[in-house]
Amino acid sequence: MRAVVMRVNSAAVTRTGTGETLGEISRGFLVLLGVHTDDTAKEADRIADRICGLRVFEDENGKMNIGPADAGAELLIVSQFTLWADARSRRPGFTAAARPETAIPLYEQVIARCRERGFRVETGEFGADMQVSSVNDGPVTILLDTREL
Numbered sequence: 001m002r003a004v005v006m007r008v009n010s011a012a013v014t015r016t017g018t019g020e021t022l023g024e025i026s027r028g029f030l031v032l033l034g035v036h037t038d039d040t041a042k043e044a045d046r047i048a049d050r051i052c053g054l055r056v057f058e059d060e061n062g063k064m065n066i067g068p069a070d071a072g073a074e075l076l077i078v079s080q081f082t083l084w085a086d087a088r089s090r091r092p093g094f095t096a097a098a099r100p101e102t103a104i105p106l107y108e109q110v111i112a113r114c115r116e117r118g119f120r121v122e123t124g125e126f127g128a129d130m131q132v133s134s135v136n137d138g139p140v141t142i143l144l145d146t147r148e149l
Helices: 043-053 100-116
Strands: 002-015 020-024 029-036 064-066 074-079 121-123 130-145
Touching: 002 043, 002 074, 020 121, 029 043, 029 064, 029 130, 043 100, 074 100, 074 130, 100 121
Parallel strands: 029 074, 074 121
Antiparallel strands: 002 020, 002 029, 002 130
């Protein structure tokens, strides 16, 4: 599983075409989440744990030392199969990205684990054409890959 975690002052995801807001947060993390064909519940739990524990908010000394719970962070988690793109050619392939029947339950598991930890979690809609906007803070952007955690 891969996640691009961006520390944001605000973020929102809307449905393309209608402009309907699907999810919106203030200070926290915008998480773009990609599920691999080999991912299981174990990877979902691992990545949720890491997202919820990333100490990238500044303390009183300006050091990134505070986790999202203590910072009062909110989470906006958006599925993004393109994180598993094979870009060795100019036309990327996506065969490493899990099909919806595998990816949706794991995506929902990550969301559930974050909510169980007390976070307010907003989401996009799996498989929908969406517009994502954010005001990045820092910018701080962390790439997580369960194969490297």
